[in-house]
Amino acid sequence: MLSTKQAEDAIVSNYSETDQHEGKEEEKEENHSFFSVKSALWHGGSAWDAWFSCASNQVAQVLLTLPYSFSQLGMLSGILLQIFYGLLGSWTAYLISVLYIEYRSRKEKENVSFKNHVIQWFEVLDGLLGPYWKAVGLAFNCTFLLFGSVIQLIACASNIYYINDHLDKRTWTYIFGACCATTVFIPSFHNYRIWSFLGLAMTTYTAWYLAIAAFIHGQDEGVKHSAPTKLVLYFTGATNILYTFGGHAVTVEIMHAMWKPQKFKYIYLIATLYVFTLTIPSASAVYWAFGDQLLDHANAFALLPKNRFRDTAVILMLIHQFITFGFACTPLYFVWEKVIGMHDTRSICLRALARLPVVVPIWFLAIIFPFFGPINSAVGALLVSFTVYIIPSLAHMLTYRKASARQVKCCLPLLTWSNRSSAAAPTSLVAGQCRANGSNPFSCRFLIDRKVQLSSSSRGV
Secondary structure, three states, rough: OHHHHHHHHHHHOOOOOOOOOOOOHHHHHHOOOOOOOHHHHHOOOOOHHHHHHHHHHHHOOHHHHHHHHHHHHHHHHHHHHHHHHHHHHHHHHHHHHHHHHHHHHHHHHOOOOOOOOOOHHHHHHHHHHOHHHHHHHHHHHHHHHHHHHHHHHHHOOOOOOOOOOOOHHHHHHHHOOOOHHHHHHHOHHHHHHHHHHHHHHHHHHHHHHHHHHHHOOOOOOOOOOOOOOOOOHHHHHHHHHHHOOOOOHHHHHHHOOOOOOHHHHHHHHHHHHHHHHHHHHHHHHHHHHHHHHHHHHHOOOOOOOOOHHHHHHHHHHHHHHHHHHHHHHHHHHHHHHHOOOOOOOOHHHHHHHHHHHHHHHHHHHHHOOOOOOOHHHHHHHHHHHHHHHHHHHHHHHHOOHHHHHHHHEEEOOOOOOHHHHHHHHHHHOOOOOOOOOOOOOOOOOOOOOHHHHHHHEEEEO
């Protein structure tokens, strides 16, 4: 029987779908050329790269609408719901990572190579639960990513309008749609190294600009903090916060881009904790300064004084929205490539040409709907709740519903199986137990002979 260390190494025999060599050879090559420009800017697959991708993808344009949500929820509810949804989302991201490892370990036992193939969430559901779950996962994820991309284009036009209002917002949408279409040339999440780093740096600046600018401005005369006042407004604000921590549609793709995907187990939680340091201070400060005025201004930039610091924040958010558009669109590119049989193509130019039909309808929808605040809430209520919380939790419980499946489970979660119904509860993030030789609960045992494991354990769980 394989040791835990050997088993963890076995699962990642193929690190990247875009390079010429196998995974360990690529890692050696990356270490050898660590200081090369290509390695620094293009080839990312470390745990740090995944952390930057997760954190950068979580907090984008929604950073500017969270003060608006606070004006609907109130200060206390706004802070508590951010913490609740963030921790709950981190737990379901962990469940997704468990299912990904389970699926990949099964396929690699069958000698399936993923050298030129990116595993996606709907394929994990298909391999573990069947075609009906594949259809559900594909429908929810693609719809969520489609509207997520639309929101980024609309937000670009909305933000640039605060700097240059000589053109109307729809004209700016035309312009930024053409700019964002260049993301077709980025092959996969493996190649977002520099963009993820820059994106997080930009949102960090913007978040702390909002907080500091609000405190310097101070409270407006006669400011009121009357929220919550209406149940409809309360839940509208809650769904926007739900959307904030709904980056799970790209979790599997980020994991697959890692050289050692088993290291993903802590990453999403740590990224979420960092995001809290951006979203909570900025939203609280802006709401403290402007109060109920935010009910009429969904974008926080609208109430802050125009100066070079605000213009810098606007420009940085525009660049970040280009990056986030790429994050949202890349899984759609993969799906479309698989449909038309171009996913294995190594030519970047051919793949870029094949991806253009995905950008066009997104561009068209962004022009039709020139507002993003209500869309954020609608997407949060109708799509994120299923994509982020319900589907991963149900898929995890159904995959391991039988004692025999749990006996040979490649990676155990942090809770005991005596209460499987709590699989989605944030309190389950506390310590559990590992059934494999009493090892670390996060340790994974891959490629274990199922028959040997079953014959050595006759009792149920």
